[in-house]
Amino acid sequence: MARRGGLGADDQGGFDRPRKHSRPRTKERPDYFGAPTARIVTVDRGRYRCLLDNGTLVTATKARVIGRKGVIVGDVVTLDGDTSGSEGTLARIVEVAERRTILRRSADDADTFERPIVANADQLMIVTALADPEPRMGMIDRILVAAFDAKVSPILCLTKADLASPDELIAAYQPLDVPIITTRPGSDLAAVHSILTDHTTVLVGHSGVGKSTLVNALVPGINRAVAEVSDLTGKGRHTSTSALAIPLPQGGWIVDTPGVRSFGISHVKTSSIVAAFGDLTEFAEQCPRGCHHQTGAEGCALDEAVADGRLDHLRLASFRRMERAFI
Numbered sequence: 586m587a588r589r590g591g592l593g594a595d596d597q598g599g600f601d602r603p604r605k606h607s608r609p610r611t612k613e614r615p616d617y618f619g620a621p622t623a624r625i626v627t628v629d630r631g632r633y634r635c636l637l638d639n640g641t642l643v644t645a646t647k648a649r650v651i652g653r654k655g656v657i658v659g660d661v662v663t664l665d666g667d668t669s670g671s672e673g674t675l676a677r678i679v680e681v682a683e684r685r686t687i688l689r690r691s692a693d694d695a696d697t698f699e700r701p702i703v704a705n706a707d708q709l710m711i712v713t714a715l716a717d718p719e720p721r722m723g724m725i726d727r728i729l730v731a732a733f734d735a736k737v738s739p740i741l742c743l744t745k746a747d748l749a750s751p752d753e754l755i756a757a758y759q760p761l762d763v764p765i766i767t768t769r770p771g772s773d774l775a776a777v778h779s780i781l782t783d784h785t786t787v788l789v790g791h792s793g794v795g796k797s798t799l800v801n802a803l804v805p806g807i808n809r810a811v812a813e814v815s816d817l818t819g820k821g822r823h824t825s826t827s828a829l830a831i832p833l834p835q836g837g838w839i840v841d842t843p844g845v846r847s848f849g850i851s852h853v854k855t856s857s858i859v860a861a862f863g864d865l866t867e868f869a870e871q872c873p874r875g876c877h878h879q880t881g882a883e884g885c886a887l888d889e890a891v892a893d894g895r896l897d898h899l900r901l902a903s904f905r906r907m908e909r910a911f912i
């Protein structure tokens with residue numbers, strides 16, 4: 586006679602095992618639909634400063650559901666808990682939206698650990714002084730490579746045009762099709778504004794190039810806003826190495842990166858540089874397997890393309906310089 590569950594009803598082996606998958610859930614996973622979303626503007630010692638869509642600045646921690654996943658500046662997050670932004674309150678980050686881009690760097694080339702620094706940026710502005718400090722093309726090239734790799738559009742901003750001519754740098758970077766902006770004290774920033782509007786643009790540059798001067802000119806009153814953020818961290822000045830995202834009055838964001846002085850690019854692959862030079866890919870496909878495309882590379886189809894006029898030699902020279910920047 587068949588009894589329901591008869592088989593193995595007294596079978597120790599079958600029923601003593603913990604039934605991991607059939608245990609009833611004690612708690613339903615909460616549904617965060619309708620919960621406020623915010624942008625991470627800075628990170629300081631495990632505390633995340635988030636700007637709600639309504640303009641409220643909220644301090645938050647990571648909820649346990651986030652686990653070990655990193656939350657970085659530029660991330661779009663869902664908040665739970667107290668999102669009033671009142672002093673002493675703490676919200677919880679319960680969801681991190683999928684990132685459109687991640688800008689990474691390794692601190693230097695010896696450090697192969699890649700650190701994500703900014704999420705969801707679509708532009709990267711390399712701020713370089715034309716003098717004082719002297720421009721370093723190697724540095725510009727490395728940052729360009731990092732931008733191409735992250736599929737973030739680079740922009741070159743040449744400051745201190747009152748001290749030296751930009752002609753040489755413009756000639757060097759024009760073949761890359763990178764927008765180039767020059768500034769000087771009191772210069773009209775309309776071109777800068779229009780390139781930044783409705784984008785999320787990360788600013789990188791060496792100390793002293795005039796990045797703060799530029800940010801202050803772009804965002805009136807930001808001195809005060811920076812001070813507010815540092816006050817809330819309990820320190821007199823903003824000493825965090827975190828990036829700081831600043832909303833632009835006309836729409837869009839700029840992300841200032843005080844910590845990024847060097848730009849290790851040990852995580853970048855050759856293929857992503859070739860991919861960044863879309864017009865070169867069709868030629869490179871004709872190269873011998875494993876071709877590094879450098880000067881003297883045997884049978885490199887890029888040389889042939891230049892020889893028969895299909896490719897501008899300056900463009901190839903720029904591509905090779907980019908590749909050399911990290912080989």
Ligand SMILES: Nc1nc2c(ncn2[C@@H]2O[C@H](COP(=O)(O)OP(=O)(O)OP(=O)(O)O)[C@@H](O)[C@H]2O)c(=O)[nH]1
Nearest residue numbers: 744745746768769770791792793794795796797798
């Ligand atoms: N001649 C000239 N000086 C400038 C220009 N822009 C900025 N400076 C000066 O350059 C110096 C450095 O400017 P900052 O804006 O502090 O440079 P920074 O890149 O923010 O430097 P850190 O704060 O150290 O990261 C200051 O003395 C500025 O007044 C410019 O277009 N021309």
Ligand SMILES: [Zn+2]
Nearest residue numbers: 872876878885
């Ligand atoms: Zn080649």
